[in-house]
Amino acid sequence: MQKLLIILIALTTVSCSVGITEDSSLPQGIYVSPYITGESNGTPFAFKVNDESGNYFSEYWQGYINGPNENAPYCFYYGMNIQSREVSTGNSAGPSYGISFKNMQSCYVENEANNFYQSFNHTPTNFITDEQYFNITKGVEVSYWSPDKFYSTLYGSQNGSSMKITKITRSVMPGGSLKTVIVSGTFNCKLYDGNNPSDFKTITNGKFCITCQSYY
Numbered sequence: 001m002q003k004l005l006i007i008l009i010a011l012t013t014v015s016c017s018v019g020i021t022e023d024s025s026l027p028q029g030i031y032v033s034p035y036i037t038g039e040s041n042g043t044p045f046a047f048k049v050n051d052e053s054g055n056y057f058s059e060y061w062q063g064y065i066n067g068p069n070e071n072a073p074y075c076f077y078y079g080m081n082i083q084s085r086e087v088s089t090g091n092s093a094g095p096s097y098g099i100s101f102k103n104m105q106s107c108y109v110e111n112e113a114n115n116f117y118q119s120f121n122h123t124p125t126n127f128i129t130d131e132q133y134f135n136i137t138k139g140v141e142v143s144y145w146s147p148d149k150f151y152s153t154l155y156g157s158q159n160g161s162s163m164k165i166t167k168i169t170r171s172v173m174p175g176g177s178l179k180t181v182i183v184s185g186t187f188n189c190k191l192y193d194g195n196n197p198s199d200f201k202t203i204t205n206g207k208f209c210i211t212c213q214s215y216y
Contacts, residue, residue: 031211032182034058036082036097038206040144047082047097058082060213061100068136072106075136076119078181080210083145095146099210101183102128103138109216116179116214123165127158127189144191144201151201156192163187179214 035048049058061079068075079100085093104119105112128139133154140163144151153161169182187206193199 078212130154151191161189
């Protein structure tokens with residue numbers, strides 16, 4: 001069972017090719033305020049970075065698992081986590097929502113950055129299971145973490161769920177060392193407690209804008 005690492009449903013597998021905003025000079029340091037919003041079991045939520053309250057911060061959520069073979073030993077995922085915090089202390093304290101695009105490319109580490117932009121040419125919109133994730137199926141995960149539980153689309157049926165990518169913008173980090181893509185879209189899904197599948201959250205009217213960053 002996958003666990004959330006800060007260092008770091010059942011739909012037919014599809015991918016979505018959308019218009020990719022490109023600049024021939026690959027502008028540095030494009031920044032938008034990330035957000036994940038929607039309704040959880042009918043109750044609105046809005047995790048927005050740099051809103052007036054200052055209650056939220058974001059962190060890149062990228063990493064890799066073992067790849068399919070010796071010629072492609074690592075399989076990379078990219079996403080972002082938006083977490084609430086205690087404003088008086090500045091420390092992370094509350095729940096978080098995350099979106100992660102899984103198994104985006106399988107390669108040697110030295111080729112990861114070179115292939116990063118291309119891996120988003122057909123950004124996946126299909127929700128995958130935990131088993132599919134470790135079997136190197138390309139897809140997407142939406143998750144919710146609280147101090148005592150972790151919910152994910154990986155852990156249960158996603159019949160009727162959907163995701164749509166509306167815009168992708170390429171950029172590089174200041175200094176040009178790491179590449180980024182800003183991904184915007186909408187979604188509806190179910191998030192399950194991996195230890196108790198009867199405990200789930202139905203997310204409706206979801207919207208997001210997150211930044212994904214290359215690993216190397």
